[in-house]
Amino acid sequence: MKRILIVDDEEHIRMLYKEELLEDGYDVLTAGDGEEALKIVEKEDLDLIIMDVRMPKMGGIEALRKVKEIKPDLPVLLNTAYTEFKMDFGSWASEEYIIKSSNLDDLRSAVKKHLKA
Amino acid sequence: MASAERKFRVLSQVVGAANCALPLQKRLKRAVDSLAGGLDAGLAAVCLIGRRQDGLKVAAVNDEALLRRPAGAVPCGDALKGVAGEAGGPAPVLLEALFVTEAIGGLARVSCWPLRDDNFLYGLLAVGGAAGELPGDLLEAAARELTSLVRSSRHYELAKRQVSELNVLYEVGRWIGSTIELDELLRMVVAITPKIARARSGAIGLVDRRSGELRIVSMTEGGEVRFFRQTGEGDWPSLCADLSERMDSAGPAPHLCVPLSFKSDITGKLCIYGLERPNETAGGELLAGVAGIISSTLENAIIFQQVGELAERDQRMVRLLTTFYEFSQAVMTTVRFEVRQRIILRALTLPQGLRFGRAMLMLVDDEAKALKVSGALTAVPGAELVTGAAGLAEMLTCPDCLPESELFGEAEGLEVPLEPGEGIFSHTVLQKRAFLINDPRRDPRCDPAFVERFGGMPFAAVPIKAKGKVIGLLYVDDAPAGTRIEERDLRALDMLANLAGLAIDSARAYEYVESTNTELKQARERLMETEKLAALGELAAGMAHEIRNPLVSIGGFTRRVDRTVDDASPVKPYLAVIIHEVEKLERTLNEILTFAGEGQDHYAENDLNRIVEDALGLLKREFEETRIEIERDYGELPPVLCDSRQVKHVFFNILLNARQAMGEAGRLAIRTGLDAGEPPKVWCEVSDTGTGIAPHLLHNIFNPFFTTKDTGSGLGLSIAHKIMTRHQGEISVANKPGAGAAFMVKLPLDQGSSDSRRKPGEENTHRR
Numbered sequence: 001m002k003r004i005l006i007v008d009d010e011e012h013i014r015m016l017y018k019e020e021l022l023e024d025g026y027d028v029l030t031a032g033d034g035e036e037a038l039k040i041v042e043k044e045d046l047d048l049i050i051m052d053v054r055m056p057k058m059g060g061i062e063a064l065r066k067v068k069e070i071k072p073d074l075p076v077l078l079n080t081a082y083t084e085f086k087m088d089f090g091s092w093a094s095e096e097y098i099i100k101s102s103n104l105d106d107l108r109s110a111v112k113k114h115l116k117a
Numbered sequence: 118m119a120s121a122e123r124k125f126r127v128l129s130q131v132v133g134a135a136n137c138a139l140p141l142q143k144r145l146k147r148a149v150d151s152l153a154g155g156l157d158a159g160l161a162a163v164c165l166i167g168r169r170q171d172g173l174k175v176a177a178v179n180d181e182a183l184l185r186r187p188a189g190a191v192p193c194g195d196a197l198k199g200v201a202g203e204a205g206g207p208a209p210v211l212l213e214a215l216f217v218t219e220a221i222g223g224l225a226r227v228s229c230w231p232l233r234d235d236n237f238l239y240g241l242l243a244v245g246g247a248a249g250e251l252p253g254d255l256l257e258a259a260a261r262e263l264t265s266l267v268r269s270s271r272h273y274e275l276a277k278r279q280v281s282e283l284n285v286l287y288e289v290g291r292w293i294g295s296t297i298e299l300d301e302l303l304r305m306v307v308a309i310t311p312k313i314a315r316a317r318s319g320a321i322g323l324v325d326r327r328s329g330e331l332r333i334v335s336m337t338e339g340g341e342v343r344f345f346r347q348t349g350e351g352d353w354p355s356l357c358a359d360l361s362e363r364m365d366s367a368g369p370a371p372h373l374c375v376p377l378s379f380k381s382d383i384t385g386k387l388c389i390y391g392l393e394r395p396n397e398t399a400g401g402e403l404l405a406g407v408a409g410i411i412s413s414t415l416e417n418a419i420i421f422q423q424v425g426e427l428a429e430r431d432q433r434m435v436r437l438l439t440t441f442y443e444f445s446q447a448v449m450t451t452v453r454f455e456v457r458q459r460i461i462l463r464a465l466t467l468p469q470g471l472r473f474g475r476a477m478l479m480l481v482d483d484e485a486k487a488l489k490v491s492g493a494l495t496a497v498p499g500a501e502l503v504t505g506a507a508g509l510a511e512m513l514t515c516p517d518c519l520p521e522s523e524l525f526g527e528a529e530g531l532e533v534p535l536e537p538g539e540g541i542f543s544h545t546v547l548q549k550r551a552f553l554i555n556d557p558r559r560d561p562r563c564d565p566a567f568v569e570r571f572g573g574m575p576f577a578a579v580p581i582k583a584k585g586k587v588i589g590l591l592y593v594d595d596a597p598a599g600t601r602i603e604e605r606d607l608r609a610l611d612m613l614a615n616l617a618g619l620a621i622d623s624a625r626a627y628e629y630v631e632s633t634n635t636e637l638k639q640a641r642e643r644l645m646e647t648e649k650l651a652a653l654g655e656l657a658a659g660m661a662h663e664i665r666n667p668l669v670s671i672g673g674f675t676r677r678v679d680r681t682v683d684d685a686s687p688v689k690p691y692l693a694v695i696i697h698e699v700e701k702l703e704r705t706l707n708e709i710l711t712f713a714g715e716g717q718d719h720y721a722e723n724d725l726n727r728i729v730e731d732a733l734g735l736l737k738r739e740f741e742e743t744r745i746e747i748e749r750d751y752g753e754l755p756p757v758l759c760d761s762r763q764v765k766h767v768f769f770n771i772l773l774n775a776r777q778a779m780g781e782a783g784r785l786a787i788r789t790g791l792d793a794g795e796p797p798k799v800w801c802e803v804s805d806t807g808t809g810i811a812p813h814l815l816h817n818i819f820n821p822f823f824t825t826k827d828t829g830s831g832l833g834l835s836i837a838h839k840i841m842t843r844h845q846g847e848i849s850v851a852n853k854p855g856a857g858a859a860f861m862v863k864l865p866l867d868q869g870s871s872d873s874r875r876k877p878g879e880e881n882t883h884r885r
């Protein structure tokens with residue numbers, strides 16, 4: 001079973017994504033900010049991260065960089081309400097830049113695409 | 118020695134002869150015959166001195182054989198003193214010259230008596246060759262009698278001539294007083310004068326006041342003009358100053374010339390030819406008299422004619438000035454070039470104006486280095502009737518009082534390169550001078566093509582100048598009289614062209630200022646609009662972020678609920694509404710973010726044709742369902758640096774608009790091309806046959822949240838505008854209400870180095 005880490009400061013969003021992905025048959029972990037996420041990354045064996053960008057303590061871009069330093073092959077999908085970070089160099093390290101939407105189809109297909117078989 | 122009775126008989130015969138009713142010559146003859154017979158004398162003769170005291174001539178002699186041949190006047194001079202001084206004393210030299218004295222026994226036997234009264238010596242009575250002594254008392258009495266005969270006869274002749282001359286002068290005066298028309302007067306003078314002076318023909322010449330030349334102004338039919346020249350030019354005016362000048366009869370023809378003078382100025386010459394009696398000096402005096410009478414009349418007639426001409430010219434000038442005045446007034450009523458052009462063309466063709474049949478205005482196109490037709494007019498037939506009492510200014514300015522004439526066919530599309538050798542029009546401009554050509558068919562300056570085009574009527578072409586530069590020309594033909602165009606018409610045209618030059622120049626200057634002003638205003642409006650949009654966009658973007666997360670939650674969980682609810686459940690439709698509305702809100706958010714500049718820019722070299730075609734591809738289904746025809750005309754375009762997604766969005770919006778404006782049927786035309794300006798731009802025009810955009814809405818069409826569609830967010834075109842602004846491009850709509858709308862999008866090829874658009878490594882932004 002593939003393990004996915006959801007990082008988002010919004011509790012409702014974490015809840016929504018977790019429930020949806022659990023239904024899809026994934027093992028799901030969650031974190032409320034970048035620092036928390038890094039701790040999990042260090043400890044746990046993960047297949048993919050869905051990362052919000054704007055978060056307290058440590059934002060998604062910084063967390064992304066650090067994740068890639070530790071585990072360069074771990075795919076990270078940036079999932080955000082903002083479009084402007086797409087122009088941030090830091091965001092380019094991500095596998096995908098997805099705008100948050102109530103319709104999770106885009107997110108689902110990206111997850112499927114980047115999870116190695 | 119004659120008896121007293123015989124003496125009385127002879128004397129009474131002489132008295133009888135002197136007083137009979139015969140002409141002078143015959144009376145004298147009878148008298149000398151009586152003397153010779155009565156006194157039995159071989160010679161009896163009366164010799165008379167010529168009127169000019171220039172010689173003695175035999176007037177009557179008893180025997181013609183006694184006359185020395187050839188007979189003629191003998192200069193008398195001092196010899197006459199003998200006759201005058203001493204009664205009866207011989208005047209030997211004279212008598213020898215006049216008579217064959219040998220036949221009567223020598224000079225010694227001839228006695229002379231003077232014919233004289235208190236004032237004059239008329240001649241002498243010579244008697245000689247008698248048998249005995251001559252009776253002195255008888256001959257003295259006879260001499261007295263003959264003296265009185267000669268005197269009275271001379272008086273009579275003089276009186277007769279003076280009466281006849283007075284008659285002639287009276288007649289001349291009466292004739293020439295009967296008219297004041299110069300031509301008729303001159304004709305009359307040359308007809309009458311030769312008759313009076315008994316000559317074949319006559320001619321009259323007047324001095325041209327400007328050139329000082331003597332010109333023949335009238336002559337009788339078959340007049341000997343060549344003699345007039347000969348007798349006039351060489352020694353004019355000295356010839357005429359000398360009244361007694363007479364050409365010898367061996368000359369061209371016996372003729373007589375007298376000067377016509379007025380106030381001591383010589384004004385002309387009156388000549389008569391073929392004199393019947395060339396030696397009659399009296400003719401000259403008479404002619405001088407006639408000349409005196411006619412020259413003052415002639416002067417009057419000339420002045421009258423000049424006054425007439427001046428009056429006519431004044432009238433013409435006044436009319437012309439009125440035209441120019443009214444024209445200026447009319448021109449002042451407007452600053453519009455088109456209206457002023459119409460005024461100019463009407464001034465040339467109206468019956469109250471210059472009355473040409475056709476008029477054309479050509480202007481210099483500096484860029485094309487060519488003359489191009491700007492306007493042309495054919496005179497409206499019957500315009501006089503339309504005008505009524507209206508003034509010219511009114512006629513020039515009223516827009517509807519005359520049917521609007523179109524370019525006459527010949528002028529249509531006429532364009533002349535401004536090069537030497539390109540015909541009369543380019544000459545007019547290049548040489549800055551007017552041309553008046555009355556016979557275009559034969560004039561080497563007009564090529565056959567030109568004549569063919571304009572019909573070979575007399576025409577004039579006048580340059581229009583403004584600020585010392587030729588800016589165009591006026592062409593007119595079909596002159597008012599239908600014949601020639603005169604020099605004075607050309608001057609009038611020249612003046613009108615000057616006024617026209619001012620009018621056109623100021624109208625153009627005004628239009629330039631106006632268009633610059635409009636451009637400025639538009640630029641300002643656009644700037645304000647852009648600022649407004651930017652402020653609005655930032656506000657919207659801030660809000661959007663706050664809204665998106667809750668929307669994701671609402672939408673996401675609703676979907677989850679939806680999946681758990683049975684299809685038959687009554688809440689199912691409600692959930693669908695929530696899902697749908699959330700989706701719609703999210704779409705609006707996306708649009709706002711793109712519009713607010715928060716969207717992703719990634720610039721690359723793109724093919725505009727490809728972008729347009731991609732945008733069309735997105736709407737494939739929309740168009741497939743309709744009967745809308747799509748017409749593509751793609752030009753060959755160089756690659757342009759732009760964000761293809763954003764530009765695609767622009768066309769998506771435009772095409773969607775067109776689709777919605779046309780409904781189910783119509784024609785969509787897409788054209789692209791390269792605009793080689795500075796900087797060069799690629800452009801795309803999308804035109805539809807839809808409803809178009811009402812003019813009052815045009816202003817707002819690029820405003821955010823403005824929409825005429827019930828279902829639109831109103832952001833489509835404002836975002837398109839925003840995108841084009843970010844690309845330093847343009848988007849505009851040319852409105853054709855009822856005929857659809859045409860959107861024009863332009864993207865500059867060389868966009869400079871704007872940091873906001875060119876970012877390093879942008880191509881990598883979109884890794885997948």
